[in-house]
Amino acid sequence: MLYEPPLYYVTIEETFDVIKRAHIATGHGGRDRMIKELQRKYANITTKALELFKSLCEECQKKRKRPMTKGVMLRPILSKEFASRGQVDLIDMQSMPRSNFKWIVMYQDHLTKFCIHRPLHTKRATEVAFQLVDIFLLMGAPAVMWNV
Numbered sequence: 622m623l624y625e626p627p628l629y630y631v632t633i634e635e636t637f638d639v640i641k642r643a644h645i646a647t648g649h650g651g652r653d654r655m656i657k658e659l660q661r662k663y664a665n666i667t668t669k670a671l672e673l674f675k676s677l678c679e680e681c682q683k684k685r686k687r688p689m690t691k692g693v694m695l696r697p698i699l700s701k702e703f704a705s706r707g708q709v710d711l712i713d714m715q716s717m718p719r720s721n722f723k724w725i726v727m728y729q730d731h732l733t734k735f736c737i738h739r740p741l742h743t744k745r746a747t748e749v750a751f752q753l754v755d756i757f758l759l760m761g762a763p764a765v766m767w768n769v
């Protein structure tokens with residue numbers, strides 16, 4: 622039998638340090654180099670988290686020298702009721718699939734920030750809708766729903 626090293630699940634508190642270590646170890650490496658470094662050891666570091674870390678790294682920003690977009694004003698949306706507004710997002714886990722699950726659908730209630738996650742094999746509309754219907758049966762369908 623082949624020896625397979627264990628894969629670790631990183632808690633939210635540890636994620637920053639784990640990504641930082643991989644980013645430094647790869648010499649301020651980009652997303653793909655960090656994935657290569659991390660997927661041998663960890664099971665739940667998302668591509669999006671790596672991209673976010675890279676985009677916020679001070680050293681990498683100095684190297685880029687491209688001015689950051691500024692002056693974007695966002696007006697916050699206020700919700701008054703639970704389950705009246707909801708946000709849907711897909712988390713890309715293709716770089717670290719587990720038993721054919723390659724995506725996670727995330728639904729968040731806007732007022733309470735309550736989150737529900739469901740694993741997906743694909744990001745096909747039918748599969749996402751199937752999970753959303755189940756979530757709506759649990760907590761009610763929102764009047765407004767959006768995707769970031």
Ligand SMILES: [Zn+2]
Pocket residue numbers: 644649650675678679680681
């Ligand atoms: Zn960097």
